[in-house]
Amino acid sequence: MRILMPILFLLLAPLAGGLLDGMDRKISARMQRRVGPPILQPFYDVQKLFAKQRIVVTNSQTFLMITYMVLIIFTGCMFYSGVDMLMCFFMLSTAGIFLYFSAVVTDSPYSYIGGQRELFQEMCCEPAVLLTALGFYILEGSFQTSDLIKADRSAILALPGFFVAFLFILTIKMRKSPFDESTSHHPHQELVKGVTTELGGSNLALFQITEWYENVLMLSVVALFILNKNPWSILCAVLVVLATYFLEILIDNTSARMKSQKMLQLSWAVTIAAAGVNLVILILVR
């Protein structure tokens, strides 16, 4: 299990991530009453990006991008091999730093602002992410994901506040509107393409694939809230993950971008109100 799961993650996560991305674009299009691209569109895009001429602004860019990718994949593999959850989250933040570096080495003002905002987003997410790990620890007495999935009851029953806080920052992590501060998925915005402005060809393809890995990893944390030792909980978890993803698409399509200051205030407020209160109750009840 310890070997098999990370290998499965390595192979299947980009497939699942790409399909989710394709569904995202299709559902978004349907919400706007358009036909939309085929479900496999993200794979076509990546295939094309690999076929194009490679343009780099500075040579270190490719290295930083690959490091970012490797770190994210490694984090995912760690998570699936059942090790310390806290460690995984630290690795995730480290990976984010490399994305920041790959944006700021280019000297482009757009990608520089994107990089700054990427760090800012990281700052908004971090409290909720760490509190989530803490919540699991208080509840189950372990940070190991392999122990957490063997719980007697689903964690969400005792940690609903943490779940809400995590869902909130999931939108930030997925860089979706209203929190698509660091990259813009839509054209003609002040940022051009944010952190990805100076990425072209295969580098952009790497970024895309890494995003799929990261999305699958974040959704796996959502699943962790549901999983318990009953095998049926797996089905439950899949349904909850799909519902979560749909919710993200809905929010993405119905909201305009928020100011980054506001994002910080809001995300910390939600984290304290939901996860913080839940934490206090958890400690008192125990």
Added chain:
Amino acid sequence: MANVKRSPWLLHYDASSCNGCDIEVLASLTPVYDAERFGVVNTADPMQADILLVTGGVNAQSAEVVKQLYDQMARPKVVVAVGVCACTGGVFKDCYNINGGVDTVIPVDVYVPGCAARPESIIDGIVKAVAIFQERSDKHDKYVKEHGESARDTSDPDAAARDGNPADFFNALGKKPQEHTDHKEEK
């Protein structure tokens, strides 16, 4: 050979358009026409674009920009001139500041007529451009196959299109027509 025709990403630049054609370009992405069903993405980033859509004729200020955008795009790339202004200069042809169509600065592959060009014909033009894009990409792939992976940066499938590209405009401006740099200095 990579199948690239399912994923054409557009870069739209307004050279001196009256905005009529720009509105129509955007219209072709709206629910009624929905060009995204062909995989079209309207990106604002030249580095990520495959097809350059230019609207409006070229004047003294936009000539340099058009050329720079073209040079910044990764090969293979295709250029589409949208509207009669972009094709020939249109009603503004004889204005003192207009040089003419986009092809006075960069090579144009597809001309979409109309004032303003209809969304249907713009999509038609994009579909034509996509076929050219695939053709060049195949050429690019073949070159890379023959010369190794490092040739991905040097292969120039668009070169033929650039042959005989008029540079009168820069002459008229009293400037030396610049070589198409096309990322060479960055290497």
